[in-house]
Amino acid sequence: MNRKYLKQAPYALLVVLLTILFVYPFWWMVVNSLNSSAEIFGVPKLLPTSWAFSNYHDIFTVQPFARHYLNTLAVAFVGTAGNVLLAALAGYAFARMRFPLRNAAFLLLLTALMMPIEVTIIPLFFQMQRWGALDTLVPLMLLPIFGSQGAFSTFMLRQFYVTVPNELEEAARIDGLNPLGIFLKIMLPIAVPVLSSVAILAFIAVWNTYLEPLVFISSLENFTLPLSLTNFNDTYGLPQWHLQLAATTLSILPIMVVYLLFQQKVSDAMVNTGLK
Amino acid sequence: MKQHSLKANHRRDAIIGWAFITPQMAGFVFFVLLPLISVFLYSVQEKNLLFGTSVFNGLENFRLLFADPLFSKSLVNTLIFSAGVVPLNLIFSLLLALYLGGGKMGTRFVRGIIFLPVVTSGVAWAIVWKYLLQGGDAGPINWFLSLVGIEGPNWLFEKGWAMASVIINRVMKNLGMNVLIFMGAVLNMPGDVIEAAHIDGAKRFTLFFKIKLPLLMPTVMMVAIVTIIGSMRVFDTIKLMTDGGPEGSTMVMVYYIYHQAFRMFDTGFASALAVVLFLIVLVLTALQWFSRKRISFYES
Numbered sequence: 062m063n064r065k066y067l068k069q070a071p072y073a074l075l076v077v078l079l080t081i082l083f084v085y086p087f088w089w090m091v092v093n094s095l096n097s098s099a100e101i102f103g104v105p106k107l108l109p110t111s112w113a114f115s116n117y118h119d120i121f122t123v124q125p126f127a128r129h130y131l132n133t134l135a136v137a138f139v140g141t142a143g144n145v146l147l148a149a150l151a152g153y154a155f156a157r158m159r160f161p162l163r164n165a166a167f168l169l170l171l172t173a174l175m176m177p178i179e180v181t182i183i184p185l186f187f188q189m190q191r192w193g194a195l196d197t198l199v200p201l202m203l204l205p206i207f208g209s210q211g212a213f214s215t216f217m218l219r220q221f222y223v224t225v226p227n228e229l230e231e232a233a234r235i236d237g238l239n240p241l242g243i244f245l246k247i248m249l250p251i252a253v254p255v256l257s258s259v260a261i262l263a264f265i266a267v268w269n270t271y272l273e274p275l276v277f278i279s280s281l282e283n284f285t286l287p288l289s290l291t292n293f294n295d296t297y298g299l300p301q302w303h304l305q306l307a308a309t310t311l312s313i314l315p316i317m318v319v320y321l322l323f324q325q326k327v328s329d330a331m332v333n334t335g336l337k
Numbered sequence: 338m339k340q341h342s343l344k345a346n347h348r349r350d351a352i353i354g355w356a357f358i359t360p361q362m363a364g365f366v367f368f369v370l371l372p373l374i375s376v377f378l379y380s381v382q383e384k385n386l387l388f389g390t391s392v393f394n395g396l397e398n399f400r401l402l403f404a405d406p407l408f409s410k411s412l413v414n415t416l417i418f419s420a421g422v423v424p425l426n427l428i429f430s431l432l433l434a435l436y437l438g439g440g441k442m443g444t445r446f447v448r449g450i451i452f453l454p455v456v457t458s459g460v461a462w463a464i465v466w467k468y469l470l471q472g473g474d475a476g477p478i479n480w481f482l483s484l485v486g487i488e489g490p491n492w493l494f495e496k497g498w499a500m501a502s503v504i505i506n507r508v509m510k511n512l513g514m515n516v517l518i519f520m521g522a523v524l525n526m527p528g529d530v531i532e533a534a535h536i537d538g539a540k541r542f543t544l545f546f547k548i549k550l551p552l553l554m555p556t557v558m559m560v561a562i563v564t565i566i567g568s569m570r571v572f573d574t575i576k577l578m579t580d581g582g583p584e585g586s587t588m589v590m591v592y593y594i595y596h597q598a599f600r601m602f603d604t605g606f607a608s609a610l611a612v613v614l615f616l617i618v619l620v621l622t623a624l625q626w627f628s629r630k631r632i633s634f635y636e637s
Contacts (some may be wrong), residue, residue: 075436076443082509083450089477101468102475112562160354166362173369175622177570179591180615183598183608184375185368186386209475215361240353268574269458271573276599287460291577302468308459320456328452332517 080217101302116307123301126308128282130291133268134311135196135287138204140267144214145260151336152218153248157230169218173212178204183278200277201285205267214259217333221307222253224246229256244250258330261323265316286312344492345572369454369537373615380612386598391605398609408610410585411593414500418589419568421504426564427557430512434519435549448520463577466495466506499579503587509511511567515560517606522556523549555628562625566618589612 068152093101095109120126127167155167162227178185189200226250233243249256271287278284284292290312293305320327364400383394383475402408433451435446469478472491479489526549534548551558572591575581581588588596590610598607598608 072436076447079432080445080450083453086462086465086469089469090461093468102471103480105480106603118398147361147364151358154354154357158350158354160351163354167360169370170362170365173365175566175618177566177614177618178371178374179570179572179594179596180618181372181376183594183604183611184372184381186598187375187604188372189366198605203364204368208363211361211364212369220581230382237511244357256631258352269460271458271460271576277577280513287458287573290460290464307470309464312413313457313461315487316456316458317453321452324452327456328448328517330511331452331455332521 063206064184078275090306091310094303094310096303098301098303101306113303116303118309120304120308121312124289124305125282125284126289129284129286130311132198132283133285136201137267139202139265141260141263143202143206144263145256146213148211148214148218148259149249149252149256150244151213153222153244155215155219156222157225170212170215172214173209176209178208178272181334182272185187186276187275194276196279197277198285201267201270201273204273205263205270210263214263217255217259218252221252223253258326258333261319261327264319265327275295347441357402376608376611376615379605379608382605384432384608386547386602386604388602393607398606399459401606402609402613404626407585407588407593411588411590414585414587415569415571415589417500417505418507418571418587420563421500422507422568423561423564424517425504425508425535426512430560431519431553431557433512433516434523435545437516438520448513448517451516454510455513457510459573460577462510463506463574466502467578470502493579494583497585499583499587503571503574503578506578507568510574511564514562515564518560519553519556522553526552558628562621562628566625569614569617569621597630 065333091107092106092109095112095114096106097111097113098108100110112315155163185200185204186195192199194200229247229251230243233247238246247324269287270285274285274288281292285309290305290309293301293308371471379391379397381393382391382393383397420571430539433447437447463583470476470492472489472494473481474480474483476489476492478492482489492498492502530552531544531548534544540546556591569593571589575587575589575592576595579587594607594610595615597610598601601607
C-alpha cells in the first residue's frame with residue numbers, strides 16, 4: 062500500500078509543479094486586476110488586498126475600452142463567419158465537383174497555408190491604402206477569411222466532403238434540388254462538426270491577432286483588444302498596471318469560456334492545425 | 338444531339354464549380370498571391386512609405402542588407418531564439434507526452450492546463466509575464482527566487498537574460514500544442530512491439546532510445562520543423578516584452594521588418610528583408626513536405 066503511494070509521488074509532484082507553472086500566471090493576473098497599482102509588486106499575494114472592483118469600471122473610462130471590445134467582437138464574428146462560409150463553398154466544390162483546373166486551383170490555394178503574414182504585410186498595407194481601407198476594421202475582417210486561415214478551413218472541409226457518400230447528392234438531385242440548394246440544405250448541415258471546429262479556430266486566431274491591427278489601425282476608436290491592452294497609460298505616459306491587468310483579464314475571458322466549454326474540441330482542432 | 342448535351346453539361350459543371358470556388362480564389366489572389374508578387378517587386382525598388390516614392394534600384398536593397406550589421410544581428414538573434422525554443426520545446430513536450438501518455442489519474446487535467454497558454458493571446462501572455470519578470474525584488478519570480486537565496490536578475494533589461502526570458506515565455510506558450518501532438522503519436526505506437534521489447538527484458542533507457550524514439554521520429558521531425566518555422570516568425574513576444582532590447586539583443590527578423598517598414602518607412606529595404614524571411618520559410622516548408630512524404634511511406 063505504502064509502496065504504491067510512493068511510486069505515485071513523483072507523478073503527483075510533477076502535476077503540482079505544472080499546475081503552479083501554468084495556472085499561477087493567470088491566477089496572478091486575476092488577483093492583481095483587483096488590486097491597486099501600489100499593491101501589485103512586492104510580496105506576491107494569493108488573494109486581492111483591496112478588492113478594487115472599481116478597476117473594472119475605470120478601464121472603460123480611461124480609454125474607449127467598450128468600443129475596442131465591440132470592434133474585436135465585430136472583427137471576430139465577421140471574419141469567422143466569412144471564413145467558414147467561403148471555405149465550405151470552396152471545400153465542397155473541390156471535393157465533389159468536376160471542373161477544369163480544379164486540382165491546380167486547389168494546389169495553388171494550399172500554398173497559402175505556408176505563407177507567413179509577416180512576409181506579405183507590407184504589400185497588404187499599400188493595397189489597403191489604395192482601397193481606402195487603412196485605419197478601418199475592413200482588412201482585419203477580410204484577412205482571416207482568406208490567407209492561411211482560409212486555406213486551412215477550406216482544406217479541412219474538403220477532407221470532410223471527400224468522405225460523404227454519393228447517394229446523398231443523387232437523392233437530392235432526384236428531388237429536384239439545384240447545386241446551391243444541395244449545398245445549403247444538405248452539405249452545410251451535415252458538416253456542422255467540422256464547421257464548428259474550423260470556426261472555433263478562426264475565432265481564436267482573429268481574437269488574438271496583433272501584427273495586423275498594429276500595422277493597419279492608427280485611430281484610438283478603431284483599436285482591437287490586443288492594441289487596447291498595450292495602451293493603458295496615464296496622461297504622463299506611465300503604465301496603469303492595475304487597469305492593464307483588469308483589461309487583460311476581460312480580454313481573454315471569451316476565449317477561456319469557449320475553451321473550458323469545448324476543451325476537447327478546441328485542442329483536437331488546434332492539434333490538427335499543427336499537423337496540417 | 339446527345340454529344341451536344343454532354344458538352345453543355347460539362348460547361349454547366351465548369352461554371353457551377355468555379356462559381357463555388359471563385360470567392361475563395363479571388364480572396365487568395367488579392368490577399369496572398371498579389372502581395373507575394375508585390376513584395377518581390379518592392380524588394381528591388383527604392384520605396385518609401387512616407388514620401389510615396391517607388392523607383393527601381395536593382396539589387397541595391399539586397400546589397401545594403403548584406404552589408405547591414407543590424408540585419409546579421411537580427412538573423413543571428415532569430416537563430417539563437419530558435420536554438421533555444423526548439424530543443425527545449427521538443428524535449429519537454431516529448432517527455433511530458435511519454436510520461437502522461439499512460440492514462441494516469443489527472444492526465445486530462447494536466448493536458449487542460451498546459452493548453453491554456455496556447456489559446457491565450459500572445460499579447461496577454463506577454464503582458465502578464467512582463468510583470469512576473471520585473472527586476473529587483475518587485476517581480477514575483479524574483480521573490481520566489483529570493484526564498485531560496487537567489488538574487489534574480491533584471492530579466493528583461495539585461496543582455497542574455499532578456500533573450501532567455503523571451504525563449505522561456507515562448508516555450509511555455511506553445512508547449513501544450515506539441516504535448517498533445519506527441520500524445521497522439523504515443524497512443525499510435527504499436528503496443529505489441531513495445532510489449533515484445535519488455536518481455537525481452539529491455540531497460541527503460543533502451544526501450545526509449547531503441548524502440549520508442551525511432552517509432553516517434555517522423556512525428557518529431559515534423560513537429561521540429563513546424564516549431565522552427567514558428568520561431569522564425571516570432572514578433573509579439575519580442576515587441577511587447579523587450580521591444581527588441583536591451584541594445585538590440587532580442588531584435589529578431591520580423592521585428593526588424595516591422596521596424597524598417599513602419600517606423601523608418603523604408604518599405605523597399607524592409608521588403609528585401611521580407612523576401613529573405615520568405616525564402617527561409619520556403620526551404621523549411623519544403624523540408625516539411627519531404628519529411629511528410631517519408632512518414633506516409635512508413636505508414637504504407
